[in-house]
Every structure is written in structure tokens, then in C-alpha cells.
Amino acid sequence: MIARRTLLPAVPLLLAAPARAQRREAAEVWRDPHCGCCGGWVDHLRAEGFAVTDRVVPTVAPFRRMLGTPADLLSCHAARVAGWLAIEGHVPAPAIRRALAERPAGLVGLAVPEMPVGTPGMEVPGRAPDTYDVIAWGADGAHRPFMRFTGAQPV
Numbered sequence: 001m002i003a004r005r006t007l008l009p010a011v012p013l014l015l016a017a018p019a020r021a022q023r024r025e026a027a028e029v030w031r032d033p034h035c036g037c038c039g040g041w042v043d044h045l046r047a048e049g050f051a052v053t054d055r056v057v058p059t060v061a062p063f064r065r066m067l068g069t070p071a072d073l074l075s076c077h078a079a080r081v082a083g084w085l086a087i088e089g090h091v092p093a094p095a096i097r098r099a100l101a102e103r104p105a106g107l108v109g110l111a112v113p114e115m116p117v118g119t120p121g122m123e124v125p126g127r128a129p130d131t132y133d134v135i136a137w138g139a140d141g142a143h144r145p146f147m148r149f150t151g152a153q154p155v
Contacts, residue, residue, distance in 0.1 A: 024051040025100060027087075030063040031056060031077035038077040040121030041090050044152070048093035050081070064088070070137055073111035085109060090119035094154055095134040095147045106138040110146055118151035131155065 027050045031038035042054050057063070063078045067086035075089025082100055086109030095110055111134070115122050118129020129151030136146035148155050 024049055025082045025096075026051050026053070027079055027081045028053045029055060029077060029079040030060050032060060033058075035076050037090070037115065037121045040123070041077065041119075042121075044120035045093060050093070050096075068108055068137075068139070069111065070141055070143065073113045073135060073137060073143070075111065075113055075115060087111070089113060090115065090121050091134055092120055092149055092152045092154075094152075095149070098147065099136070104136070106140070107136055108139050109137050111135045111137065119149070120152050123151070 027045050029038070029042055029045075029052055031042070031054070033056045039054075042052055045052050060076075060078050064074070067078055067080060067088075069078060069086060069088045073088050077089065079087035081087060081096055085096065085099055085107070087096065088109065088111035090112045091110045092112075099107060099110055112119055112132060113135065116130035116132040117124050117127050119132070123129070131148065131150045133145040134147045134149065135143050137143050
């Protein structure tokens with residue numbers, strides 16, 4: 001039989017585990033009112049457990065400048081997750097979660113440039129999803145591949 005003294009130190013950890021599991025990362029999204037695929041990406045984030053504030057704005061440009069998004073990585077919408085991670089385009093939730101968990105030194109944001117078929121929100125019935133890279137960028141403007149996906153699935 002396990003003594004109470006052995007279990008007592010573990011009680012705070014056991015009580016905190018459900019709170020950590022239920023914590024939802026905040027995502028603030030800025031998107032154009034005329035773009036239907038952006039709404040699909042917002043739905044993807046919500047389905048993946050993110051607490052999304054969806055801001056439909058006349059132009060996304062000022063928010064991209066605020067986030068420091070490089071011009072060659074632009075897509076159709078911008079976001080900020082957890083108060084620090086900039087997002088551009090249809091970045092799948094697994095890439096966002098990995099960045100939040102690892103917090104690579106110097107990372108500012110993640111982007112999926114253009115609009116590959118099969119990314120969250122860009123699904124096209126009858127078309128095979130594209131394979132593409134999620135690109136990470138840093139404060140110095142340097143880019144590098146962060147994760148590779150086919151559709152919404154990491155490869």
C-alpha cells in the first residue's frame with residue numbers, strides 16, 4: 001500500500017493538469033470581408049481548440065506591418081497567437097502548436113505564402129492537396145522552412 005506521505009506531493013500536479021489541458025491559446029485574426037477561405041481557416045483554428053477573435057477589416061496591410069510580416073510571405077489573412085506569434089496565411093494548427101511549445105530563439109512568425117490547395121480553409125473537393133512548407137521568419141527577416149505538410153497533415 002502506498003503511504004499518504006508519498007502521494008501528497010503529487011496532489012498539486014494532479015489538480016493543475018486539467019487546467020493546463022483546458023487552456024486555450026488566444027488567436028486574433030485580421031481578414032478581408034470578401035475572402036471565404038479565411039473564414040475556413042478561422043473555423044479550423046476553433047475546431048483545434050484556439051480561442052479566436054475574428055476581426056473583419058477593410059484592409060489587412062496595417063496589421064501585417066504591425067506584425068512585421070515580410071512582403072514575400074504574404075497570403076490572404078494575418079493573425080497573432082498567444083500574444084507573440086505572428087501568422088500569415090493558412091498555417092495549420094500543428095505548426096502553430098509546435099512553435100508555441102518550442103519557442104525557437106528569434107522566431108517572430110510562421111507563414112504559408114500564397115494559397116496552396118488543401119491547406120486549412122483551402123480544401124477543394126476532387127483536388128488532391130498540395131505539399132508545401134510552413135515558413136518561419138525571424139526579427140532579422142531571415143526565412144527558413146519550419147514544417148512540411150500535405151493538406152493539413154504533417155509529412
